[in-house]
Amino acid sequence: MSENAAHLSAQSTLSPAIKGWERYLTDQGRSRNTIKAFISDIRILTEFLPPEQTLGAITTDDLSKYFDWMEKERGVPCSPKTLARRITSTKSFFRWLNQYGILLVDPGEKVPNRSVLSPLPTVLTEEEMRACLDTANKHRFDDKPDARPYALLSLILSTGIKKSECLGIHLNHLELDDPEGAYVFIRYASPANRYKERKISLTEEWIEVYHEYVAQYEPVDQLFPWSQRRLEYLLEDIGEEAGLKKHLSFDMCRWTSSLMDYKNGVEHDRIRQKLGISKIQWREIRMKLRKLSHEN
16 A cells, blocks of 8 residues: 555545645656645535545545536536546546555546537648748848747747747757657656657758757757747747737647648547647547648
């Protein structure tokens, strides 16, 4: 049994179990924000159940009534997306109690998940993408050449990486001389995110502009050694200069990249792996890409 669960039994109440789960999540390397969200979600259960109710006395029916109460009677707004997340958190908590033998039966197992599709993201049309790339590319040939706009934009459009992943790229994450093709290694510091680590191919065109960029800016360690906000402004400037009516962003480029792959017939699991997401996350992404492919 885990040390975090050793002091618990079916006769324990919720409060010590929640503290044990919090320590367990910390030991698993979960981020501070993830732990905070999980614990905040599960603590609401203490508002609904009597404080003396033991873990072993909590039933599937109790949890079903709890979620109905949260949705309709608690008096605090709870969006469908928030409710879906809280159901997931609660099921994870009771699954942990069951896995470590504190509960012989998992009362959350038969509680159905509620999936909520968020709105379709905004993407670039092929014409808009070309206009933005052309605009960024022109800066390479100014009186004072600047390869940075094109190096940034073309990288995120070709790789589909997230903003945090782009900021996390160091020069030693780039492998430009591999016989099987150049790639960028997307890495994570936290062990909990190791499954997101992956290698993404780089184009010869990007390698060419990369060498120009390095000669101009001489980065020492981080590929783009600026703040998140500075890079966001850089994309916004490209979009405005290209006459874009949309707000050019990292997220828009990531979705545009995925949509281009989807429309070009790239095998779906390759797109999923390129994005660094799980098979469960891919289900919703795939549905959105299917809809977007018909709209664009």
